[in-house]
Amino acid sequence: MTTTQHARPTAPHSRTQHLVNVSGGKDSTAIYLLALESGRPYRAVFADTGNEHELTYEYVARLHERTGGPKVETVKADFSRQLARHREYVLREWPRQGIDDAIVQEAARLHEPTGNPYLDLCISKGRFPSRMAQFCTSELKETPITTQIVGPMLKAGPVLQWLGVRAAESAHRARLPRFNRHESGSMLWRPIFRWGIEDVWAQHRRHALRPNPLYAHGMGRVGCLPCVNCRKDELRRIADRFPAHIDRIRRWEDVVSAANKRRSATFFPAVTDPTDADRPGSYSRIDTLVEWSRTTHGGRQFGLFFDEQPGGGCASDLGLCESTPSSEDPSAAGTHTARAASMQPAFSEQPR
Ligand code: SF4
Numbered sequence: 608m609t610t611t612q613h614a615r616p617t618a619p620h621s622r623t624q625h626l627v628n629v630s631g632g633k634d635s636t637a638i639y640l641l642a643l644e645s646g647r648p649y650r651a652v653f654a655d656t657g658n659e660h661e662l663t664y665e666y667v668a669r670l671h672e673r674t675g676g677p678k679v680e681t682v683k684a685d686f687s688r689q690l691a692r693h694r695e696y697v698l699r700e701w702p703r704q705g706i707d708d709a710i711v712q713e714a715a716r717l718h719e720p721t722g723n724p725y726l727d728l729c730i731s732k733g734r735f736p737s738r739m740a741q742f743c744t745s746e747l748k749e750t751p752i753t754t755q756i757v758g759p760m761l762k763a764g765p766v767l768q769w770l771g772v773r774a775a776e777s778a779h780r781a782r783l784p785r786f787n788r789h790e791s792g793s794m795l796w797r798p799i800f801r802w803g804i805e806d807v808w809a810q811h812r813r814h815a816l817r818p819n820p821l822y823a824h825g826m827g828r829v830g831c832l833p834c835v836n837c838r839k840d841e842l843r844r845i846a847d848r849f850p851a852h853i854d855r856i857r858r859w860e861d862v863v864s865a866a867n868k869r870r871s872a873t874f875f876p877a878v879t880d881p882t883d884a885d886r887p888g889s890y891s892r893i894d895t896l897v898e899w900s901r902t903t904h905g906g907r908q909f910g911l912f913f914d915e916q917p918g919g920g921c922a923s924d925l926g927l928c929e930s931t932p933s934s935e936d937p938s939a940a941g942t943h944t945a946r947a948a949s950m951q952p953a954f955s956e957q958p959r
Pocket of ligand 1: 830
């Protein structure tokens with residue numbers, strides 16, 4: 608018997624408004640479908656970080672057509688005010704610090720909002736997020752969902768947020784409660800907390816819904832592409848299958864570097880060059896890391912390079928970012944083929 612059968616929703620309040628957080632990944636899709644099965648009216652929200660794959664945008668935009676559920680609403684963080692504030696600081700303080708005028712003017716020009724939340728956040732902070740400073744989840748997902756959707760809903764009554772978090776995903780997630788109050792005043796509920804990955808696929812099969820196609824491309828998780836919690840093998844697959852996204856990260860590194868005083872910023876900023884053990888402290892740009900991600904055994908390579916870094920995993924109370932597969936998934940330690948196979952539910956009929 609699967610845990611799926613024990614997860615029927617019970618609303619704590621008759622006026623409760625239900626909000627499902629959707630990332631485009633398998634777990635949040637499972638709770639979207641669970642809410643649909645409950646027969647209650649609900650809203651669904653997706654936070655667009657600006658660092659997502661086009662297949663995820665398409666999957667989220669068409670989820671309602673394929674399931675009969677509500678259209679997923681999209682929110683986006685806006686960093687215009689932070690950029691304007693920091694631009695003023697650059698123009699006022701950098702010349703006093705003796706910084707060359709050409710550099711000041713270039714940095715100030717780059718503080719014009721691009722409209723891409725991830726890039727604008729990094730320009731305004733002068734750096735990319737990292738495992739140790741994972742401000743991306745709160746700034747790009749939690750805050751826009753809270754201010755643009757949850758806050759207005761709370762004015763009409765209690766809000767219950769449904770979260771696609773499972774205990775089996777990570778030790779951190781296993782310590783989370785099934786229910787708790789969020790600082791916004793809403794309640795958080797993790798209805799598939801005890802589900803295994805097979806329950807999640809069974810839920811997709813029950814609705815004849817194909818999961819996000821990124822899993823079929825060998826991605827172990829759906830979310831930012833790449834995510835700061837990306838592992839070595841994931842980075843290699845992204846570079847092999849979606850080189851345009853590596854090109855984008857390279858352009859972003861150029862922009863964020865030119866917009867900050869250090870004239871340096873790397874997407875994975877807290878790591879030294881894994882291909883050059885003789886020069887510890889030299890930070891690695893995306894191309895160096897892609898090159899390293901293709902190394903196998905022998906020579907100078909740091910096999911556990913990313914995995915040894917402290918932090919890791921989405922630390923948000925809301926669990927809005929999908930985790931990299933853990934030991935619960937046979938794919939976690941397996942080959943690309945094994946991972947891709949286990950990331951696909953088997954369908955007995957034609958999926959949508
Ligand atoms: S933790 Fe990863 S998926 Fe989540 S916002 Fe940060 S980069 Fe994106």
